[in-house]
Amino acid sequence: MEIHPFRLKPGQDVKKELESFCQLKNIQAGIVITAVGSLQKAKIRLASSVQTNTNEVAELTEERFEIVSMTGTLSAKNGMHVHVAVADANGEVCGGHMLEGCEVFTTCEIVLGECKRFAFERHADVNTGHKELVVVKNTARDLESEYYLDDEGSATTPTGKKARRMRQMRMMEMERERLQQGGGGERRGLFSRIAAVIVPPPTPMRTVNEVADEV
Numbered sequence: 215m216e217i218h219p220f221r222l223k224p225g226q227d228v229k230k231e232l233e234s235f236c237q238l239k240n241i242q243a244g245i246v247i248t249a250v251g252s253l254q255k256a257k258i259r260l261a262s263s264v265q266t267n268t269n270e271v272a273e274l275t276e277e278r279f280e281i282v283s284m285t286g287t288l289s290a291k292n293g294m295h296v297h298v299a300v301a302d303a304n305g306e307v308c309g310g311h312m313l314e315g316c317e318v319f320t321t322c323e324i325v326l327g328e329c330k331r332f333a334f335e336r337h338a339d340v341n342t343g344h345k346e347l348v349v350v351k352n353t354a355r356d357l358e359s360e361y362y363l364d365d366e367g368s369a370t371t372p373t374g375k376k377a378r379r380m381r382q383m384r385m386m387e388m389e390r391e392r393l394q395q396g397g398g399g400e401r402r403g404l405f406s407r408i409a410a411v412i413v414p415p416p417t418p419m420r421t422v423n424e425v426a427d428e429v
Contacts, residue, residue: 215327218244222251222322229296229314235326236290242352243329246296249284251322256300257315258308272308274300278319282307287347288326289334295347 279300286296299309
């Protein structure tokens with residue numbers, strides 16, 4: 215997972231800026247890890263809203279609010295589903311689906327996580343009447359590049375033995391998935407033979423007597 219920390223400034227719309235950031239970084243499977251800050255306006259769709267009645271929206275514009283929670287999933291291509299909870303000066307909390315209109319008062323510090331090996335899609339669900347989350351494997355992105363964090367916490371592209379080992383592990387994983395989908399059986403095809411050469415199956419352990427017999 216790659217981590218994306220950033221800060222929003224006074225007057226910026228939280229939802230719009232989240233969308234812009236995901237598009238800028240081409241994030242296909244993002245999650246809100248944490249967010250803290252304050253709002254001078256909030257627009258939140260409440261829990262009683264359904265497809266046939268979307269008027270249950272709280273528009274809070276007359277006071278300042280502290281963000282006490284924000285969570286959700288995001289995608290550059292397929293939008294987002296983010297919930298937010300805010301508290302007023304008396305500690306009263308209002309929470310629900312975040313809409314455009316949540317405007318930063320002093321600051322909003324956000325940390326997003328990017329799951330590079332997956333992509334979030336949203337397909338129509340006949341049971342809910344809404345487009346719901348569908349998680350797919352981002353195979354192209356997975357094979358295109360792989361990152362790890364070095365000792366200083368920076369994203370780095372592996373090289374040398376580490377890169378070769380990671381490629382071997384990916385090939386092994388893809389081969390296991392192929393066998394599972396095909397119901398097992400013998401390895402077949404050029405790719406399977408290459409995988410077998412690069413990552414051969416473990417050699418069975420021999421007993422002391424077997425070794426002695428060979429001598």
